[in-house]
Amino acid sequence: MSLSADFVSAVNQIIPPARRFDDPLSTLAFGTDASFYRLIPKLVVRVNAEHEVVALLRLAGEHGVPVTFRAAGTSLSGQAISDSLLIVLGDGWSQRDVLGNGSRIRLQPGVIGAQANAALAPLGRKIGPDPASINACKIGGIVANNASGMCCGTAQNSYQTLHAMRLVLADGKVLDSENPDSVADFRSSHRELLAQLEQLGRDTRANSPLAERIRHKYRMKNTTGLSLNALIDFDDPLDILLHLMVGSEGTLGFISSVTYNTVPEYPYKATALVVFESVEECCRAVPLLKQQPVDAVELLDRRSMRAVENQDGLPEWVKALSQGACALLIETRAASQLILHEQIERVRSILVPFSVEKQVAFTEDATLSNKLWAIRKGTFPAVGAVRPNGTTVIIEDVTFPIPRLAEGVKRLTKLFEKHDYHEAILFGHALEGNLHFVFTQSFEDPTQVARYEAFMGEVAQMVAVEFGGSLKAEHGTGRNMAPFVELEWGSDAYQLMWKIKRLLDPKGILNPDVVLSKDPDIHLKNLKPLPVANEIIDKCIECGFCEPVCPSHGLSLSPRQRIVIWRDIQAKKRMGVDTRELEKAYQYQGIDTCAATGLCAQRCPVGINTGDLVRELRADQAHAHRRADWLAEHFSSALKGVRLVLAAADNANRLLGAPRLQRWTETSKKLSGGRIPSWNPAMPQPVRWVESTKLPADTTRPRVVYLPSCASHTMGPSRSDSEQVPLLAKTRQLLEKAGYEVVFPDAMDSLCCGQPFASKGYPQQADLKRTEMLAAVKRASRDGLDPIYCDTSPCALRLLQEQNHGLNIYDPVRFIRSHLFDRLEFTPQTESVVVHVTCSTQHLGEGQALIDIARKCSTNVVVPEDIHCCGFAGDKGFTLPELNDHALRSLKPAAQHCTEGISTSRTCEIGLSSHSGVDYHSLVYLVDRVTHPSS
Numbered sequence: 001m002s003l004s005a006d007f008v009s010a011v012n013q014i015i016p017p018a019r020r021f022d023d024p025l026s027t028l029a030f031g032t033d034a035s036f037y038r039l040i041p042k043l044v045v046r047v048n049a050e051h052e053v054v055a056l057l058r059l060a061g062e063h064g065v066p067v068t069f070r071a072a073g074t075s076l077s078g079q080a081i082s083d084s085l086l087i088v089l090g091d092g093w094s095q096r097d098v099l100g101n102g103s104r105i106r107l108q109p110g111v112i113g114a115q116a117n118a119a120l121a122p123l124g125r126k127i128g129p130d131p132a133s134i135n136a137c138k139i140g141g142i143v144a145n146n147a148s149g150m151c152c153g154t155a156q157n158s159y160q161t162l163h164a165m166r167l168v169l170a171d172g173k174v175l176d177s178e179n180p181d182s183v184a185d186f187r188s189s190h191r192e193l194l195a196q197l198e199q200l201g202r203d204t205r206a207n208s209p210l211a212e213r214i215r216h217k218y219r220m221k222n223t224t225g226l227s228l229n230a231l232i233d234f235d236d237p238l239d240i241l242l243h244l245m246v247g248s249e250g251t252l253g254f255i256s257s258v259t260y261n262t263v264p265e266y267p268y269k270a271t272a273l274v275v276f277e278s279v280e281e282c283c284r285a286v287p288l289l290k291q292q293p294v295d296a297v298e299l300l301d302r303r304s305m306r307a308v309e310n311q312d313g314l315p316e317w318v319k320a321l322s323q324g325a326c327a328l329l330i331e332t333r334a335a336s337q338l339i340l341h342e343q344i345e346r347v348r349s350i351l352v353p354f355s356v357e358k359q360v361a362f363t364e365d366a367t368l369s370n371k372l373w374a375i376r377k378g379t380f381p382a383v384g385a386v387r388p389n390g391t392t393v394i395i396e397d398v399t400f401p402i403p404r405l406a407e408g409v410k411r412l413t414k415l416f417e418k419h420d421y422h423e424a425i426l427f428g429h430a431l432e433g434n435l436h437f438v439f440t441q442s443f444e445d446p447t448q449v450a451r452y453e454a455f456m457g458e459v460a461q462m463v464a465v466e467f468g469g470s471l472k473a474e475h476g477t478g479r480n481m482a483p484f485v486e487l488e489w490g491s492d493a494y495q496l497m498w499k500i501k502r503l504l505d506p507k508g509i510l511n512p513d514v515v516l517s518k519d520p521d522i523h524l525k526n527l528k529p530l531p532v533a534n535e536i537i538d539k540c541i542e543c544g545f546c547e548p549v550c551p552s553h554g555l556s557l558s559p560r561q562r563i564v565i566w567r568d569i570q571a572k573k574r575m576g577v578d579t580r581e582l583e584k585a586y587q588y589q590g591i592d593t594c595a596a597t598g599l600c601a602q603r604c605p606v607g608i609n610t611g612d613l614v615r616e617l618r619a620d621q622a623h624a625h626r627r628a629d630w631l632a633e634h635f636s637s638a639l640k641g642v643r644l645v646l647a648a649a650d651n652a653n654r655l656l657g658a659p660r661l662q663r664w665t666e667t668s669k670k671l672s673g674g675r676i677p678s679w680n681p682a683m684p685q686p687v688r689w690v691e692s693t694k695l696p697a698d699t700t701r702p703r704v705v706y707l708p709s710c711a712s713h714t715m716g717p718s719r720s721d722s723e724q725v726p727l728l729a730k731t732r733q734l735l736e737k738a739g740y741e742v743v744f745p746d747a748m749d750s751l752c753c754g755q756p757f758a759s760k761g762y763p764q765q766a767d768l769k770r771t772e773m774l775a776a777v778k779r780a781s782r783d784g785l786d787p788i789y790c791d792t793s794p795c796a797l798r799l800l801q802e803q804n805h806g807l808n809i810y811d812p813v814r815f816i817r818s819h820l821f822d823r824l825e826f827t828p829q830t831e832s833v834v835v836h837v838t839c840s841t842q843h844l845g846e847g848q849a850l851i852d853i854a855r856k857c858s859t860n861v862v863v864p865e866d867i868h869c870c871g872f873a874g875d876k877g878f879t880l881p882e883l884n885d886h887a888l889r890s891l892k893p894a895a896q897h898c899t900e901g902i903s904t905s906r907t908c909e910i911g912l913s914s915h916s917g918v919d920y921h922s923l924v925y926l927v928d929r930v931t932h933p934s935s
Contacts, residue, residue, distance in 0.1 A: 003042045003085070007063040011045065011085075014055045019046040019090060025585040028568060029561035030086055033070070034543045036392045036441070037078035037479055038528035041068075041086035046554075048092030050168065050256050057254070058172040060085060060509050068511045069250040071109055071140035074133045074544045076395060077478025079145070079249040079514045081526075087254075089140065091554070091889070094866075098123070099259070104163050106178075106259040109140025112548055117265070118865055125262040128156030131474070132377070135603065136545045143258050145476035146223050146247035150376075151295045151331075153432055154221055156263050159229070159246045164259035167245055170252075170505045177242055178259060187238070196503055197237040197244075200496070204231040210492050217489070220399045221432045221473035223247050224464075225485045226497045226515060244500060249476050250511040252504045266333035268340040271369040273360040274351060275305075275327040281355055282326035283406035286430045288350050289330065290402070293343040297430045298329040298376045301409060304425040305375065307382035313371040317358050325357055326409070328430060329376050331369075332362075340364070379427050380438055381605035387423070387440040389538045392530050395438045398463045399470035402433045408469070411462055412437055419455040434473040443527040453524055464488035479526075482517040531571035536613045537563045539606045546600035546610070551871035551887035556593040559600040559610035565590055566613065591617055593883050595873035596759060597839035618761030628762040632769055636749035642714050646686040649679055653719060677878035682913035684715035684906070687726045701741040704819075705780045706732060707773075707809075708744075709792035710752055711906035712922075718910075721919045727906065731791050734928040738823040743786065745776040753798040759874050770798060774805050784808060789815050791922065793904040794874075797840040812904050812923050813846040816853055824931040832860035833926065834898040836912050838905045839869050853923065854902060857930045864894035872911040888915035902926050 012020065021027060021044040031040040047053055060067045068082035071089055093110025102123030107116055113134035117126045129142050130149035137147065143158045143165075154160070166176040173190065176182040187194060205211055211232050218229040230243035245252055276282035282299065289297050302325050309318045332347060334340035344362045363369055384393045400408035409426060412435065416424040421439040428435035442448045463469045464487050471481050471488055486494035501516055502508075513522050532538055546559040557565065565586055572579050596611030622628075631638050652661050658681045665679040708728050716726040723730070735742050745751060751773045754766030777788050787808045790796040796811035810818070835854045837847040854861045871877070871887030892915060895901060901920035903909050909920040 003065060004063060007059060007065055008043065010059050010063075011043065011056065014052055014059075015045045015047070019048070020044070021046075023585065025565060025582060025589060029557055029564055030070070030088065031081060032528070032542055032560065032564045033073035033075055033078075033080040034541075035076050035078040035081070035478065035480070036394055036443075036528050037081055037526050039081040039083040039526050041082045042084055044086045044088060046088050046090040048090040050166075050174065053087065053168050053254050053256070054172045054174060056085070056087060057168060057170060057509075061171060061507050064507060064509065066509050066512050068514075069140070069144075069254055071138035071144075072112070072133075072136055072544060072547065074137045075141060075145060075249075075478065076475045077472070077480040078526075079476050079478035079511065080141070082511075083526075089138065093140075095257075102262060104259055105262055106164075106257055107139045108257045109138060109143070109255055111139045113137055113139065113142055115865060116260075120262055121265065124265055124267070126265040127260050128152055128161040128263045129158055132380075133543070133545065136543075136548055139258060140255055143246055143255050144249050146227065146474070147476075148221060148429075148474040150298060150429055153429075154218070158258070158260070159227060159243055161261045161263065162242065162246060162258065163261045165242045165245060166256040166258075167242075168254040168256060170507065170510050174256070175241075176256075177238065183238065193503065194237040194241070197240045198235075200499065200503075201231045201235065201237065201240055204228070204496065207492070210496075213490065213493065216468070217470065220401070220470050221429070221434045222399060222470040223474055223476050224470055224472040224481055224488050225477060225493070226252075226500055228489075228493060228496060231496075241504075244504075247476070249478065249515050251501060251515050252510065264335070266335050268335070268337050268364070269331060269333045269369065270340055270344050270362040270364045271329070271331045271372050272347075272362040273327060273329050273372050273375070274356055275321060275325050275358040277322065277355045277357045278324045279326045279409050280406045282328060283402075283409065283430070285328065285351060285354055286405060286433075287402050289328070289347065290431050292347050292350055293332055293334075294330055294347060294431070295333045296329070296331040299409075299426075299428050299430040299435070300327045300329065300376060300379065301413070301426040302326065303413075304379045304427045307386075307425055308375055308378040311374060311378055311382075314375060315358075315360065318375075322357060329372060330362075337364075376427065379425055380436075381607075383423060383425060383438045383440065384541045385539055385606045387539070388442070389532045390444065390530060391440045391442045392528065393438060393541050394441050395436055395475075396459070397428070397434060397436045397473045397475050398459070399473040400433045400435065400463070400467050401469060404467055405430070405433050405435075408433075408435065408463070408467060412459070415455065415458055415462070419451055419458075421455070429473075432473070433469070443529070449524060449527065456523070460484045460487055477515045479513055479517070479522050482513060482515060482522050483520045484523075485516065529567075529571065531567050531574075533563070533567040533570040534613055534616070536616065537566065537608055537610065540604075540608050541606065543605060545603045545605060546608075549599040549603055549868035551595050551597075551869040551873075552593045552883055555883060555886040556589040559604075559608075562590045562594065562610050562614070563608075590614070591621075593880060595839075595869055595871055595876065595883065595887075597869050597873060599839050599842065599869055602842065615758065615761060615763070618759075619763060620761070622761035625762070625765075628757060628760075628765045632752075632757065632765045635752055635769070636747075639710060639714050639749055643686040643688065646684060646715065649683060650685045650719060653679075653681075653683075658720075678881065680914045681720050682718050682910050684718055684910065687713055687716040687728060701739055703743050703782075703786040704735055704740045705743050705745065705777055705786050705788045706735065707751075707777055707788055707790045707795075708748065709790065709795040709906065710756070712791050713748065715906050715910075717921065718913065718919070721913070721921065722900070723919065723921050723925050727791060727922050727924065730922070730928060731789075731924050734820075734924055734931075735789065737928070737931070737933055738820050739933065743780055745773075745780040747776065751776055753795040755794055755798045756874060758798070770802060774799060774802060774807065777809075778805070778807060781807060787815070787819065791924070792906060793838050793840040793844060793846075797843050800844070811841065811844055811846060813841060813850045813853065814844070816923070816927060817849050820927070820931075823934055824927075825934050826856050827930050827932075828856065829858050829930055830860065831858065831899040832862060832897055833858040834862045834864065834895040834901045834916065834918060834920075836867065836870060836901060836903040836908065836920065837863070838903055838908055841904055842868075850904065850923065854926065857926045862894060862898055864891060866890050867894075870908045870911050872908050874907060877907065877911040884911040885915070888912065891916045900926070 066084040424439035601609035754769035757766035
């Protein structure tokens with residue numbers, strides 16, 4: 001349907017232009033979630049406050065406009081897409097309030113699940129739901145889908161741990177169940193609604209067959225349909241309403257906040273992997289384990305283990321397991337080690353009578369435990385990584401009654417074979433009889449769609465009717481299972497769900513065709529294409545796990561959205577469609593504003609670095625090869641030019657004053673069309689590289705080759721920084737304090753790791769400069785005999801990406817922890833320190849080590865959890881400052897009580913200082929200040 005001009009005009013009065021999107025690029029980007037469906041919204045609005053949601057819902061009701069809510073878009077069943085009005089959460093929904101010493105936590109819907117647990121961790125608590133997507137999915141989606149997970153079961157999901165809720169109904173009415181005044185007002189204004197809910201509850205409880213069916217369904221994991229258990233679990237219609245909202249997938253209202261009763265997060269854990277000789281033997285152990293103190297029991301069939309058998313760190317014997325083998329990954333947790341050992345013995349004794357083919361006995365070693373869990377967590381991406389290009393990965397989750405679990409595994413396997421899904425794998429949460437099956441599917445032609453339809457029809461009949469199970473254990477009904485709700489529940493329950501829907505959404509505007517649909521083919525419509533676009537990104541499953549760490553997400557496009565649009569551009573080109581306007585928009589949204597730091601690859605289930613695609617596209621557009629060649633050959637001249645510019649800016653600062661200079665450069669930037677960067681007080685002073693810093697060799701001390709980055713030997717501290725010694729001198733001072741003879745490579749001013757060239761799309765020049773630098777440090781280190789200290793982590797990462805150079809290259813963090821701890825005595829300061837872990841430090845695997853070093857230096861360390869990348873990205877902090885602004889928009893409140901900030905990248909520190917009001921400088925300054933030589 002189209003949106004009327006009156007409706008759009010009214011929306012424009014509520015939502016500012018920067019948070020309204022109706023252009024083709026944006027609507028396509030927002031029209032994609034993690035499911036295998038796609039709808040293109042007519043209008044997308046980003047809401048930052050509840051009153052905006054209230055106004056929009058009232059407008060939508062007046063104009064009959066369907067509305068869908070979107071949190072993180074990690075849902076798998078098509079419940080977060082719309083062809084009408086899509087409302088997405090903006091920055092204003094991230095409040096967390098820990099209550100009752102951690103026994104409860106109040107969360108707004110924009111809080112990522114892992115952030116909630118981070119707030120609770122110091123108190124030994126966590127939220128009950130633990131979905132696999134917890135590092136990306138948000139509370140709004142967790143509650144709306146009643147998501148669970150590996151340890152959650154049916155006892156700790158949102159429904160069972162709900163303490164209170166604040167919600168907005170379809171008519172715009174707000175109810176806060178923790179506010180007595182709000183409750184009293186709602187009971188008065190909506191007494192008829194509450195009376196009807198109360199009557200539905202009485203009728204349902206009086207209908208013994210229906211009530212018993214509901215009880216049976218919710219003894220299992222079940223998210224098919226609406227939460228009818230609310231009608232038999234509660235008498236008070238207010239409680240019924242709140243619990244109906246859980247799992248309603250945005251079809252009954254909007255959840256503004258939820259207060260959870262939290263659950264313990266036990267510190268002691270042990271993990272075991274037990275491989276049984278057959279599926280039957282494996283499943284026979286499950287009901288016995290369910291009676292034991294175990295927190296997770298994950299089933300993996302032979303197919304799923306075969307999918308990950310080549311993964312690093314897994315036992316070699318996994319490859320040789322028998323064809324019928326079936327494994328259980330078991331974890332038990334406890335409040336003390338003594339209790340943990342008692343629990344381990346109980347579980348071991350239960351398993352003694354079973355025929356075990358192979359096993360890894362219970363281990364408390366975190367490293368080994370993580371490797372075992374990597375088997376389970378690697379199954380889904382393993383299928384995604386090997387699927388044929390152009391196909392999608394579908395993950396379904398069903399529940400079988402536990403006594404029939406083995407039979408269910410075998411029957412599903414037969415259906416895979418019957419419908420030619422030979423790559424399909426099975427794994428799942430065995431304690432709940434909950435199985436996930438993953439398969440690849442093409443929707444390119446009617447034959448493939450018909451195959452999927454036939455397969456899902458048989459799955460639905462078998463699971464829901466023959467086995468009396470659940471078609472959706474934890475992923476939500478969505479569009480995917482909406483046609484099968486009546487098949488699973490029966491007519492009475494199905495009609496009851498429709499009564500609830502019409503009662504709470506009488507105009508039918510909330511997420512139509514989700515959960516309940518009159519269209520029997522809705523699950524076969526609007527299937528999402530995944531066209532081939534580039535081998536770097538063709539394996540993307542559009543899950544959205546990458547988005548929380550992307551600095552441009554919310555400013556322009558996220559990595560997922562960059563891939564979506566590039567896929568669409570390539571598909572349109574193959575069809576002969578003119579893509580010039582789309583590509584023009586993509587230039588800024590997709591290419592220019594990408595930091596290309598690659599953090600997305602760390603979160604991606606199939607390891608895609610969207611930055612690699614962007615660098616390739618920049619290389620295709622790069623036409624200044626002669627200039628790049630000249631810069632590579634005359635790099636020392638370029639650095640002299642940088643120093644002259646910095647000197648001129650510093651002189652202007654002294655003469656004009658910081659406020660006037662900042663205003664003047666901002667005006668110049670506007671007049672130059674952005675070619676002249678604006679100045680700010682965090683801008684560095686110039687550093688002069690002095691060759692005479694070399695001293696005669698001292699054979700009594702160990703040597704270290706000090707490799708300053710381009711930035712550190714051109715950019716000194718800002719004039720306002722409390723530290724005025726340049727990093728080059730400070731680093732040398734620290735290394736000599738630790739007893740090292742410091743050696744510099746020759747012709748240092750001509751050397752570069754190549755990172756600036758690579759980021760601009762000049763890979764040949766980048767590789768040339770890196771080769772030159774490696775050759776220079778090889779000579780300086782006596783063919784790799786001496787360690788090489790690189791003072792900036794992005795440069796260290798760039799050099800370490802070149803394999804087989806035989807050099808011992810260290811970034812600051814690794815060198816300090818591996819070479820200086822034994823040579824220096826640390827006396828921690830009490831002044832507070834805020835730490836920024838750079839993208840390159842994370843890639844180097846040194847993020848936690850940086851934080852640990854900071855804690856060795858200060859008793860008060862702050863690590864802003866919402867900032868993963870600063871967005872400065874080399875020089876983009878100068879040329880596209882809005883990226884840096886957006887990435888660090890939450891930094892100032894986090895750093896406001898700190899006296900200094902530390903990091904390991906000079907350019908990052910410019911942006912960090914500017915946006916925090918705190919001087920950021922290298923870790924070296926802090927370490928030098930709090931140490932003295934060991935006696």
